[in-house]
Amino acid sequence: MKRMQLLLLVGIMVFIPALAFASGSSHAETQTALVIQVGIVLFAVKLGGILAQRLKIPTVLGELSAGIVIGPFALGGLALPGFPHGLFGSLAPAMDIPVSPELYGIATIASIILLFVSGLETDLRLFIKYSLAGGLVGLGGVILAFAGGDLFGVLVLGGGFMDPRNLFFGIMSTATSVGITARILSDRKKMDSPEGVTILAAAVFDDVLGIVVLAVVLGIASATSLGGSAGIAWSRVGVIAARAFGIWLGATVIGLVLSKRIAGFLKSFKHASAFSILALGLALVVSGFFEKEGLAMIIGAYVMGLSLSKTDISHIIIEKIHVLYEFFVPIFFAVMGMLVDVRQFASPVVLLGGLAFTALGIVTKLVGCGVPALFAGFNARGALRIGAGMIPRGEVALIIAGIGVSGGILDPGSFGMAIMMTLLTTLIAPFGLTAALRVPGSGTRKPTSGGDSRTIDFDFPSDDVAILVTDTMTHQLQSEGFFVRTMDIENGIALVRKDEISFSMRLEGIRLTAQATDENLPILQAAVFDAVATLNQSFGKLKDDFDPSSIRHEVSHETAPLDKAEAKAI
Amino acid sequence: MKRMQLLLLVGIMVFIPALAFASGSSHAETQTALVIQVGIVLFAVKLGGILAQRLKIPTVLGELSAGIVIGPFALGGLALPGFPHGLFGSLAPAMDIPVSPELYGIATIASIILLFVSGLETDLRLFIKYSLAGGLVGLGGVILAFAGGDLFGVLVLGGGFMDPRNLFFGIMSTATSVGITARILSDRKKMDSPEGVTILAAAVFDDVLGIVVLAVVLGIASATSLGGSAGIAWSRVGVIAARAFGIWLGATVIGLVLSKRIAGFLKSFKHASAFSILALGLALVVSGFFEKEGLAMIIGAYVMGLSLSKTDISHIIIEKIHVLYEFFVPIFFAVMGMLVDVRQFASPVVLLGGLAFTALGIVTKLVGCGVPALFAGFNARGALRIGAGMIPRGEVALIIAGIGVSGGILDPGSFGMAIMMTLLTTLIAPFGLTAALRVPGSGTRKPTSGGDSRTIDFDFPSDDVAILVTDTMTHQLQSEGFFVRTMDIENGIALVRKDEISFSMRLEGIRLTAQATDENLPILQAAVFDAVATLNQSFGKLKDDFDPSSIRHEVSHETAPLDKAEAKAI
Secondary structure (H helix, E strand, C coil): CHHHHHHHHHHHHHHHHHHCCCCCCHHHHHHHHHHHHHHHHHHHHHHHHHHHHHCCCCHHHHHHHHHHHHCCCCHHHCCECCECCCCCCCCCCCCCCCCCHHHHHHHHHHHHHHHHHHHHHCCHHHHHHCHHHHHHHHHHHHHHHHHHHHHHHHHHHCCCCCCHHHHHHHHHHHCECHHHHHHHHHHCCCCCCHHHHHHHHHHHHHHHHHHHHHHHHHHHHHHHHHCCCCCCCHHHHHHHHHHHHHHHHHHHHHHHHHHHHHHHHHHCCCCHHHHHHHHHHHHHHHHHHHHHCCCCHHHHHHHHHHHHHCCCCHHHHHHHCHHHHHHHHHHHHHHHHHCCCHHHHHCHHHHHHHHHHHHHHHHHHHHHHHHHHHCCCECHHHHHHHHHHCCCECHHHHHHHHHHHHCCCCCHHHHHHHHHHHHHHHHHHHHHHHHHHHCCCCCECCCCCCCCCEEEEEECCCHHHHHHHHHHHHHHHHHCCCEEEEEECCCCEEEEEECCEEEEEEEECCEEEEEECCCCHHHHHHHHHHHHHHHHHHHHHHHHHHCHHHHHHHCCCCCCCCCCHHHHCC | CHHHHHHHHHHHHHHHHHHCCCCCCHHHHHHHHHHHHHHHHHHHHHHHHHHHHHCCCCHHHHHHHHHHHHCCCCHHHCCECCECCCCCCCCCCCCCCCCCHHHHHHHHHHHHHHHHHHHHHCCHHHHHHCHHHHHHHHHHHHHHHHHHHHHHHHHHHCCCCCCHHHHHHHHHHHCECHHHHHHHHHHCCCCCCHHHHHHHHHHHHHHHHHHHHHHHHHHHHHHHHHCCCCCCCHHHHHHHHHHHHHHHHHHHHHHHHHHHHHHHHHHCCCCHHHHHHHHHHHHHHHHHHHHHCCCCHHHHHHHHHHHHHCCCCHHHHHHHCHHHHHHHHHHHHHHHHHCCCHHHHHCHHHHHHHHHHHHHHHHHHHHHHHHHHHCCCECHHHHHHHHHHCCCECHHHHHHHHHHHHCCCCCHHHHHHHHHHHHHHHHHHHHHHHHHHHCCCCCECCCCCCCCCEEEEEECCCHHHHHHHHHHHHHHHHHCCCEEEEEECCCCEEEEEECCEEEEEEEECCEEEEEECCCCHHHHHHHHHHHHHHHHHHHHHHHHHHCHHHHHHHCCCCCCCCCCHHHHCC
16 A cells, blocks of 8 residues: 555656646646646655655655755656646746746745744743753854854855855854754653753754844845945944844844733634634734845744744644644745755765765754753763754755845855755754664763653544644643643654653654653653543533433523533633 | 724734835745735735624625725725835736736635535535435526526627627626525524525535536637637537536546545545645646646536545545635635726726626526426425525636636626626625525425424534534434535534434534424434533543553553554544
């Protein structure tokens, strides 16, 4: 069946377009191309994702590679009946970017969804509470990676440190994508180890700092590209950087101050899916506003998400827009893959440059995150694990590379190097991290009490039941003062933490896999049990209320509202 | 709070864009405009929908009107700082359509989602089983409405009956949108009356016939527009019509024959949301293929939906892509509103023409559906109710008008008349139907046993619980041989039927409202009770399984899979 499934997928992708022939006006053609492209992309990314899973490499690599393979520089550029320029070939060859603006538009919306969710998941209280180790590790990694990327640009492309192209190499190196690390930690049962917890906290810092750096750099880049490619007065750079930082800070503060009011406004639309979509609408408008102010859209999306992150609707929004995420985000990765001009890799400069950029990206995070970890109670083993966990780059690097190439700042060769770095760091990091985790022994100077975590699987009768139990459990844990942070939305991995207690959850279809050390295992089991018991009680109550023999007398020609008291039961 | 909510909405829509100023390359500008536009549209349609609800008119009118108001010919055309052509003004004035191709692309995907879901909801067994009355009513309405629309075109625009413009007026008149009728029947507790049930069955015929007529007409239209506007040999028209019909029939038969295999293929992707998105991907590809074959995309989307409608995953797909529906579809209605050039209504031809087209649209459905009803056991009162219920046009008329205007077949004046007809029939039908329902007395010749239906509300603790119970109930009813047909996806209205038993359900947030006559009330109550009891039992079993005190011994360093037997319990 598995083989059959892959064959069918390939069959659909190859034959359906081959059957078609051209027709219609240019408008209809554009729209038809968009529809077919989106359909094909949805299948291609799924195929890429499945292949990646089978090769035991991160899904995102499969999705990105699927984009490269079906893109305009590979299969998508081959002429087919009805598609003289290929399925993904450009209709207007003069365009700056090699995919249609309509398809790119979907990818743009996807990038906003990505960063909006990333902001929603950022737990600022966690940021403040576990700030020392995480802050040091995050800050070290961001500073060194930025400096390394910028230096790489200076050495390879020439120009000064303030050259927009070089600054772009700096920010592309900066943002760690912690999703893959979370998946490996979860696989190796290390989510709640001191290393795992520190990586989590560092990732929050990394996100926040990365956005600040991006804001500042974009301000500088737009100023220097306006004022000529060479030089610009340092005082002017300072003003521009301050302005960009000021807009970011102002928006974040306003967002946080107004967060309750915004949440209240959104909640006044009652239905959860309605207000979740409006929250996304707000993120879209704010993103556009940031872009108009010379910052990037994703900064606006992140700020909007961050503003709502500490409200009680943040988890509801994440849950409700999950299907939008699943629809849009793989299209984003595929489109980024499509932008890769594979011919560029024939050039030794691009190929060797990409390898060098990758090496630099690995070393700067290993050192930038590992050394501060040594000062935060970890030994060399632990520092290596933390450093390795912070290596993978992901969506943010891709979005910034996309901004660079579509804005004309990065040439196709530079874009190729950036994609290589993203692909390779994401590919290498899991092996490095796994190897570092395999080395036996504690990663902290003072040996910690817990050993390996244990895993329990809870199988539920259906997806819906599994989601309901997990949501109920999340709400109950939060009301008891636990932090619940989603680490990897695609795989439903979350870390739960309160003081010394921590455990992790991973929801896949009907199965909830939970991990905890021996001490925390009873707390975890009790949490699942409580959620199920609450639901059982709630349904028991409903059953009594809805018993036909007892409610017969209540029925009238009007309505017979039943007990609404239990509406607050969960 | 309500007033506050509206004020804030207006505030957001007015001030945020006013704060922004222009920047960036043309690519970045296009993408920024798209993001801001989508964000604003999401709020505008919500505002329009709320206003419509408050005015007690159908939501879709509010959404369409919101599009007109914020569109390029009204507020959206006013210059703002950063938007010299207005927020929705065209960047390239030479385009055939007044909205950007990127935004139109979102609307195109929305139209495919609409028709895909419509196909998924079409219950072919119901079509076959209750065919006499429904078939007569549906067929009569389609034939007369098509003839009326075509004749209107001939009289107003000139040209022959085979002129593409006139054929377009024919198909725009054809498709009834039964959602609004379902809502009114539900409000008036008449969903399971003989009239309600007949309208439901007729709507299935109307959908299927409407798609067939559309396929044939598009074939003819493309042939005649290629061969000159005036004449074409009738024999050639016959061949073309036969080819279009053949493609539709072939695709439908292939789809139905392969339905189990397609469903099996989709299910092999395991996660419900993953395969639901891939099902939509398949619909997108098939839609593009239909367009390339000279038919409309929506025909492909409908055929794909129809193919999957009788599989066990149709309800899962509808449920999972519901958030995509909620995100995309209102954008579709708004974009259709934006295409309306309000200045056209200054022309008496358009204004009076639109009124005449509306009147014809009303009369043809009243007579075309009402007269056959007289031959199917209804008296004049019942025939009037059925005719009135079949009047509203909706998304299909709009999509076809959109195809006409973007393909250059319809001029802005004709498009204006089509929008007027859609707006007014949707606006008038509810009043007519409500008035016809208010007239006391049975609508059938032989008085039926049941009187008015009774209503029971079931309030659940949360949205998620309400959805879970409704889904469980739906599955249980289907396994007992009931037909469960979703009538109005936005308002979650479904009609349940098996032989002489029928009742309706409406899920709004945490409340499930059910309607049935006295005889059927116990069946309905038992169905809800059974679903809740099943869930209660299921959670009770889970609670026992997950009891920490009993599972302690099962925990190991590996996994301790719990009883999977209950995975099939629901």
